[in-house]
Amino acid sequence: MTRRLGGLMCWLCCTLAQADGLQDAVRELLAPRLPARAQLVAVDIGQPAARIAACATQRPYLVHPEQSVIGRAAVGVRCLDEVAGYLQVSVRVVGDYVVSRQRIPAGEVIKASMLELKRGPLERLPKGSVFEPSQIIGRQASRTLGRGMVITQNHVRERWLVERNARVVLQAQGAGFTISRDGKALDNGSLGSTVRVMGSDGKMLSAQVVGQNELLLRY
Incomplete structure (x- = not known):
């Protein structure tokens, strides 16, 4: 009986120690993510x-x-x-x-x-x-x-650099040329986003926001 009790106590102590060790390991895992x-x-x-x-x-x-x-x-x-x-x-x-x-x-x-x-x-x-x-x-x-x-x-x-219905400058770039013209934004847009724009000729295009009321269209 004494041996059995001693063995049970030994197993219990070992299990508790492993549980404490696991909890410490989990804390070490979580701490850098805070x-x-x-x-x-x-x-x-x-x-x-x-x-x-x-x-x-x-x-x-x-x-x-x-x-x-x-x-x-x-x-x-x-x-x-x-x-x-x-x-x-x-x-x-x-x-x-x-x-x-x-x-x-x-x-x-x-x-x-x-x-x-x-x-x-x-x-x-x-x-x-x-x-x-x-x-x-x-x-x-x-x-x-x-x-x-x-x-x-x-x-x-993200901060809108272009707002819907605002007048914008549309730059069109291609191999060896750059053309600038006025247009009207049809969407809100932050830096780097793509918005729709209507050119002065009435055509609708998609261009990238590159600055305050500035759009870039690459060909």
């Missing part, structure tokens, strides 16, 4: 499957490396060269996020003075929240933003 100045508060890996718990060479990896790891993350665990199983990891993070310092009307170009940072639990924020002002400075508000509003990527768009 925004600047963010800190991991807690990582809950749940109850690993038996194959994961029994593996002595647990190597976690992100199932969807392109997605944010804040809130919840899907983590796979390899044992040697095989996948031993998967974890649904709960990730709590404290860090900085961007809010509007003032009311920002729709279409307004975002400036640094319009923004401020707040600090708090990032997993409670809306999807696509902005963590660095530099991510959105110079872009345009796609809707009116109230003061103190948490800003997400859906709240901004």
